[in-house]
Amino acid sequence: MNDDDDGGATPRNRWWLVIAAGLAVFMAQVDVTVVHVALPTIGQEFGISAALTQWVVLGYVLPMVALSLPAGRWLDRMGRREAFVGALAGFAIASVAAGMAPNIWWLITARLIQGAFGAALFALLPVLATTAVRPQARGRAMSIVMTLGPLGAVSGPALGGVVIDAIGWPWIFYLNVPVSLLVIGIAVAQLPAGAAPRLPGREWVTEAAVLTGAAVAVLLALSLTADVGPSWLFLALAAVPFLLVWLRLPSSTQVRQLVRAPGMLTPHLALLAEMTAVMAVQFLAPFYLHQVGDLSPTTIGLTVLAFPAGVMLFGLIGGALADRWSPAPVAVAGTLGVTAGIVLLIPLGAGWEPVELAWRLAIAGAGAGLFAGQNQNMAMSRAPRHLLATTGATTSLVRQLGIALGPALTTVMWSIAGDGIDGMRLALVLAAVLAAVSVLVLVRRHADDEPGTEPRDSAQPAGAVGPRR
Structure with missing residues (x-):
């Protein structure tokens, strides 16, 4: 990722930026678990089976797994403010679309898009915590961000129950909007403009498709193992061909070099x-x-x-x-x-x-x-x-x-x-x-x-x- 915001050095500790990163990871992690409480209500409203309702959760998790690596590699070529604001804006828009869903297919599609922007956020947030402060304060900065993540996951079901009872299930998604706008405001104030966003190329799309195939196999295996039995764990072997193809792609080079560093x-x-x-x-x-x-x-x-x-x-x-x-x-x-x-x-x-x-x-x-x-x-x-x-x-x-x-x-x-x-x-x-x-x-x-x-x-x-x- 470009060092356009600090030239490789951090002259001062920008704690507001750390707080913004913490709020963003809390929000994105809440959305992993908040819908668990809403699933019975959503299933009843749309008249669908529990198996199909489960994809409201999997639709968010799937791109988080499948697109993490492509998103990180793509974001390394962009300015931090542009990447962060873009990911937050996309997450907020997808959240509104999820809340407005007239049927289950619309909702699952919105959750897929929301998860894709969530993958970008999770790749960016450690970067912001790392570069927002001097090395002497990095431990405290990282602890704030990485502590708010688990808190969001645990708070999700309780928060969802209160919101659903009070104002309805769509609001578990709408509430992401004011949080996103607040974090965007802090990011614009704290980060100078950097490199303009670049659209992903054909190579990026190929990598994302291959890793999506692997992620579908793994997540299906794990979900069916939990619901049906351990024999379904072998379904995860279907991910192996996709991973072998990914290892032959030029786009995997950076990740392999990173792990070997x-x-x-x-x-x-x-x-x-x-x-x-x-x-x-x-x-x-x-x-x-x-x-x-x-x-x-x-x-x-x-x-x-x-x-x-x-x-x-x-x-x-x-x-x-x-x-x-x-x-x-x-x-x-x-x-x-x-x-x-x-x-x-x-x-x-x-x-x-x-x-x-x-x-x-x-x-x-x-x-x-x-x-x-x-x-x-x-x-x-x-x-x-x-x-x-x-x-x-x-x-x-x-x-x-x-x-x-x-x-x-x-x-x-x-x-x-x-x-x-x-x-x-x-x-x-x-x-x-x-x-x-x-x-x-x-x-x-x-x-x-x-x-x-x-x-x-x-x-x-x-x-x-x-x-x-």
């Missing part, structure tokens, strides 16, 4: 393992409280809030610690916290009170808060400057895959050991192993961390080993 594979692998483990826990907790504790939805909701509460508090603490020392040890401490919290959950007693589950979830959430911002901080700090948006896209893709994999793998474990508490314990063992893998990945490369560095200069090839600063 020094220190770049580590945060990606750690993120995939940790996110899958965390989503398995978040998927399991409500089921445990409902099936074993037989608790009310309100009690279940309040209990599982312990996890995002830990994320919020320790995410901000982690940013301050990273700015004082280094992001790597904070991220390692975070993976240790996640692992400890999940290990403490494994016994999963049949007579546990909500508070006994809550404090364990809070430990895992505290670890996730320490990890999320500083793992992203490491990825962006190590990235070649001309591939910042691509780095934001690759980490976004990995995060979305973890979000999808967690519930699917949990379902597989349940089917092996039964739907009771033994199956839940087996799923938690797998989650603990994945969390431990994230610890090992980060510890192994801890020595490669470069605290307080700027992203590599754009003149440096993505795969080259640059001098340590």
Whole structure:
């Protein structure tokens, strides 16, 4: 992405821009989960089956997975203000179209477009948090953005329920408009004009089509595994031919070079393992409280809030610690916290009170808060400057895959050991192993961390080993 806004240096900390990025990621992440509460109402209004209604969710997630890499590569060639404002405007317009939908096909199409602009936003937001502040404040900036994302995902269902009851389901989409306009205003004030937008070329369209085929195969496999059974997981193998074709495309070169660059594979692998483990826990907790504790939805909701509460508090603490020392040890401490919290959950007693589950979830959430911002901080700090948006896209893709994999793998474990508490314990063992893998990945490369560095200069090839600063 062009460095037209700062010439490669950040003379001052632009915290309003960080706040704008945080609001944008909160809004985009809310839209992943907010519609879950609205699906029964939408299905009843349009007179459609539950299977078709599910595509209101998948229609948003599909382009987020399929277009992350093409969007990042395309955005690396544009000015930051133009890219950010364009993505926000497109997201807002698609949100209005979704709210005005007269039928299910219109709504699914609007959600596909909304997800496409969401993919661009998720690629851009880490770039803005990285470049809006000096290196000495980058830990705090990244923690703000990466803490608001999980908060948006958790807040979605509760927010959706209130809005639907008060003013109707279309307003869960209309409310994106004032947020988008506010963020656009901050971006225009904080970012100078840069390179003019360029339309994607034929090569970009080919890459997007190939990756869409792979994403459809993976998402169908994961959704059918959760609904029907683990045998459908083999459907994901249909993505392999698409990925092999993508690897032969010239457009894949930048991504392959990025992953091979020094220190770049580590945060990606750690993120995939940790996110899958965390989503398995978040998927399991409500089921445990409902099936074993037989608790009310309100009690279940309040209990599982312990996890995002830990994320919020320790995410901000982690940013301050990273700015004082280094992001790597904070991220390692975070993976240790996640692992400890999940290990403490494994016994999963049949007579546990909500508070006994809550404090364990809070430990895992505290670890996730320490990890999320500083793992992203490491990825962006190590990235070649001309591939910042691509780095934001690759980490976004990995995060979305973890979000999808967690519930699917949990379902597989349940089917092996039964739907009771033994199956839940087996799923938690797998989650603990994945969390431990994230610890090992980060510890192994801890020595490669470069605290307080700027992203590599754009003149440096993505795969080259640059001098340590």
